[in-house]
Amino acid sequence: MDSQLIRDAFVYVQPLVETRRQHLMHNSTLGPDNALFAFRTLVDHTHRNVPSPNSDTAYTAFGYNLADGPLVIEFPEVESERYWVLPFYDAFTNVYASFGTRTKRGRPGPHLLVGPGYDGELPADVEVITSPTERGAMLGRFLVYGPDDLAAVHRLQDAMSVTPLSDWLAGKRGMTYTGEQPWPGRGAEVPDAKGDPASFWRMVDEMLPGTPIPERDREYFARFAPLGLTESGFTEPADPAVRDALYRGTLDGWKFLEGMAADQTQAEKLGVHFLHRNGWDWSAVGSDPDNTGVRDYGTDYLLRAWVNTLYYGMLPPEEALYPTSFGDDTGARLNGAEHAYTLTVDTADLPNRPDGFWSVTLYGTDGYMVDNPAKRFKVGSHDADLTPDSDGRITITVAHEQPADTKANWLPAPASEFYLMFRAYLPVSAVVAGTYPFPQVTRRH
Template sequence: MNELKLSPCLLRKPCTLWRRLLLLGVLAALLSGGLAWSQRETLGLAARGYVFGYPLVLADLTRHDFVSDIAPANRLLHMPAFPDADYRVFVRPNVDTLYTQAWLDLDAGPWVFEVPASQRYLLMQFLDAWSNVFASLGSRTLGSQGGSFLLVGPHWDGQVPAGLTLLRSPTRLAWLLGRIQTNGKADYPSVHAIQASVRLRSLQDWQQGSASPALPFAMPQSSRPSPLYQMRALSAQDFFARLATLLQDNPAAPADSAAVAELRQLGVHAGAAPQWNWLQRQAVRLGIWLAGREMQRALQDPQGLVNGWREAPLHIGDYGTDYGLRAVVAMVGFGANLAADAIYPNANLDGQGQPLQGGRRYRLHFAAGELPPARAFWSVTAYDGDGYLIANPQGRYALGDRDPLRYNADGSLDLWLQHETPAAEQQGNWLPIPASGPFSLTGRIYLPERRLLDGQWHMPAIERL
C-alpha cells in the first residue's frame, strides 16, 4: 500500500510577529486591575480559543453556503470562465487559472480522485477543516504525470485497491481547491478538456466504471451574507458551541494538545456546548473582540513590508502551531496554498509608503534580469478598495509574462498603472486602475524559484509619477 505524504514546504521561517501582535492586547487586559482574576483568565482563554478555532468555524460556514447554494457535497464543480468586474462571490479572484472545487464529507467515502497528465501548470490542493494543506497534487509534486488517489478520512481502515495511492485527511471535512493554467479566453477549450479529465467519484463507482459528472458553475441566487460576515455576527456562545460540535469529527492535531486543554478550561469540549454564567459570557465576548482587533492590527502592521509589498511567511498553508497566522490568513485569503506552489505578494502602498490611489499615475519597474522568478508563469492583478476586479473598457484585469508585453532595450520592463489611456507605445503594458478611491495590486508567481523562497528576490517598489 502506498500512502502519499507530501511535504508541504521544505523551507520554513518562524513567524513570531503574528503571535506577538495577538498576545499584546491580551496581556494588557490580563494585567489590568479592572477584572477579577477568574474573569481575566477567562478573557485570555477566550481570546486564544477564538484564534485557535477561527479557521475551523469559518470553514464550516463556507462549506454550508457552498453546498446549499452552489453544489452538493462530494461533487466536482468546474469554473468555465474567468471572473469579471461583476463577480462578487469572493474577493481577489485570479484571472490566470480556472478553478475546480469540491467540499468533501469523507465519512461518506472513500472517494477516488483522478488527475490527468498535463504539460501545463496545474494544482489540486486538499485542505483539512483547519485550513492546513494535507495534499498538493500537480506540477510540483507529480510533474507532467497524472495519478489516481483514494481519499479517506481519519478513521478509515480498509484495503487500498491496486492502482490507487492513499491520501488521508486528518479531518472529516475537506476542501478541494484546484487551479489550471489558462492562457487567456482563447485557451478555454483546452482547459475545459483537462477539467473533463479531473474526476471525483465514490470507490464503488470507480470499481464499477460508473461516472459522476462534474457540475458547471452558476452564480448563486441566494443573497445570504458572506461567511466572513456571518462569522462576525456569531455570538460568543454560538461560536464556541459550533466549535465544540465540529471538534467531534474534525479533531485538532496532536501538536495542538495545549490549545485543546485551554479550550477545556474555558468549558469547551468536543460535542458539548459551553455553559457560562453572565460574568463569564461578558469576559468571553471581550476576549473575542480583543482577538479580532489584534488580528486586524496584524494585517495593517507595516513592519512586514518589503518595498511596500506584504509577503506571506513561507509556512503558509502548513501552519503548525502558528495559530495567529492561520487565523489571519483564513480571514483574508481562506484556502491559501503552499508557498512552494505559488506566492502572492500584495501591495496597497507605493514606494514612499503612501496608499495607492485611483486617478494617479504609477510605474512598476522590473530591472533587467529581475523579473518575477517563476518556473511556471507570473502576473500582476489590480483590485479596487473592496478587493474586486476593476471595470474598464479593455476588460483587462491583469498583466503577466503570457501577455505581449513591450520590454525596454536593456531587457527591463515597465508596467503602467493609471486610469486614463496612456500613450500608444505604453498601452500594451497598461494595467487600468480606478478613477478614484483606493486600490491594490497582487502579484502571483507560480512555482517560485529557490531565490524567491530564500528571500533573495522581492517585488520592486511601486513608483508614483
C-alpha cells in the same frame, strides 16, 4: 472570565469556522460537498467568495465531508508546459498533499481520498490520499494563457471527477458542476459567523466531530473546557456571565484579526514575520523546502488565523508567493484618482522559475477586483499581447485612464485607493528568502 483564554480559543478554532463558512458559501452558490466545481471563466470583479483571488488560472475545487466514506478523485493528463496545482487542505487549512507541476505528482487515474483512521476497502492500483480531518477542501488551479485557451482548460476540468467510492465501484462517475446546473442548495443563507457569535460557535460544534485535535495541541486545547469547548464539540456555557464574556470575546476576536489584516505593523508586533523589498511586503509562512507538497502551521495558531483572515487557500511559499504593495515610491498610498504609476519587470531576472509564471493584479481596499470598462484585472507573463520596452523589459502602467502610449501593458485603476499583488508562481529562491528586487511602484504624474 479570562479574556486571554477566550482570545486563545477564538484564534485556535477560527480556521475551522473559515473552512465551514467556505463550504456553506460554496454550497449556496456553486454546488454540494463531495462534488467537483469547475470555474469555466477566469475570476473577475464579481467573485466575492474568497478575498484576493487570481485571474491567471481557472479554479477547479471541491469541499469534502468524508463522514459517509472515501472519495475517488480522477486526475487528468496535463501537458508538461502548463502550470497546474491541486492542493488539499484539512479543516485547519494545512496543506497535507499537493499534486502538480512543482511536486511532479498526479499521474492520471484514480486516487482515493480517505479520512482519519480509515481501515476500509482499498481498491487495487489506486493511490491513497489521507486527510487528517473528515472535512476539508481541494482548491486547484490550471494556468490559462488567455480567452482562446479556455477550451483546452475545460478539457482538463472535464477529465477530472470526484465520486463516492461506493458509486465508483458500481461504475458511476461523479457530477461536475459548472454553474449551469440548478440544484436544491443554491441560494441557501450562510450564517453570519463574524457578526453572530452564536453562529460562530455553532459552526465550531459542527466541525469538531471528525476533526481530531493533533497530539501536539491537546494540552493547549484542554484549557478551553471551561468555555464549553472540548474535543467532542462545543456546548454553550450554562453560566450566563461566561457565555456573555465568550460571545463578546468572539466579536473582539474578529476585530483583532481584522486589525492585524488592515495594519501590517500590528501583525508584525504580534509575531507575523514579513519580508520587505522596494515597497512590496510578503510573508514566507509554512515553508515546504523539501518539496513534499505540505505546509503545516504547527503551533503558530495566530499566524494560521491571520492567514485565513486574508488568504483562505494560501499555498506554500515554494509554490507561490504574493507580495503586496499599498504605496508608491514616495510612501503615499496608491490612489487612481490622484496619480498614475509604473513598474518595470526585468525579464532577464524574473521572480519565477521557467515552469512558473508572474502577474500583477489590482484590488480595491475591500480585497476584491475592481470593475473597469476594459475588463482587465491583471497583467502577467503569459499575456500574449504584452509590449516589451526596447531593452526587453516589461513596463506596466497603472492608471485610471488608459494612457496614450500604451494599451496592452495598462492595468486599469479605480478613482480611489487600491493595492497591487505581484504573484510569483514557482518562485526562485531569492523570492522565498526575501532578497529578490521586486520592481518599485513609481509615481508617473
